[in-house]
Amino acid sequence: MDHYKLVMPEALNHYGFLFGGNLLKWIDEFAYITANLDYPENRFATVALDNVEFKHSIHNGEILRFSVTQCRKGTTSVSYNVKLYGSRDPANRDKILFETCITFVNLNEKGQKEPIQEKK
Numbered sequence: 001m002d003h004y005k006l007v008m009p010e011a012l013n014h015y016g017f018l019f020g021g022n023l024l025k026w027i028d029e030f031a032y033i034t035a036n037l038d039y040p041e042n043r044f045a046t047v048a049l050d051n052v053e054f055k056h057s058i059h060n061g062e063i064l065r066f067s068v069t070q071c072r073k074g075t076t077s078v079s080y081n082v083k084l085y086g087s088r089d090p091a092n093r094d095k096i097l098f099e100t101c102i103t104f105v106n107l108n109e110k111g112q113k114e115p116i117q118e119k120k
Helices: 020-038
Strands: 002-006 044-049 062-072 077-086 095-105
Touching: 002 020, 020 044, 020 062, 020 077, 020 095, 044 077, 062 095
Parallel strands: none
Antiparallel strands: 002 062, 044 095, 062 077, 077 095
16 A cells, blocks of 8 residues: 655754654554554554665655555564655666665554454
C-alpha cells in the first residue's frame, strides 16, 4: 500500500533537512494504518524497527511516497517492509531514499500477546 506525505518547514531540522524523528514517526503511522487495514480485528503495538540508517537528505517541499508491504506474518506479530521514495525529481522516482522493516505485535486488553485474527 502506498502512502504520501508532503515535507513542510515544521518537519525540518536546524540544517534545513527532514528531521529523522519525523520520518520515523511517519513510517510507524503508515505501517500501522496498513496493518490495521490488513487485520482490522486486532490491537497492534510497534515492537521493532530495523536498520535505521539515513543515507539521503530530504528537503522541504518533497512529496514522499511510502511503499508499505507485508514481509512476514507470525502467530502474534506481523512485519512490513517500508521503502521511501521522492516524487519531485522524475529522474529519481525509483531511487530508494530510506528503507526499513517494522514489526507489530497483537495485544489483548491486558497488554498480553494474542494470535492475529484474520479478516472476517
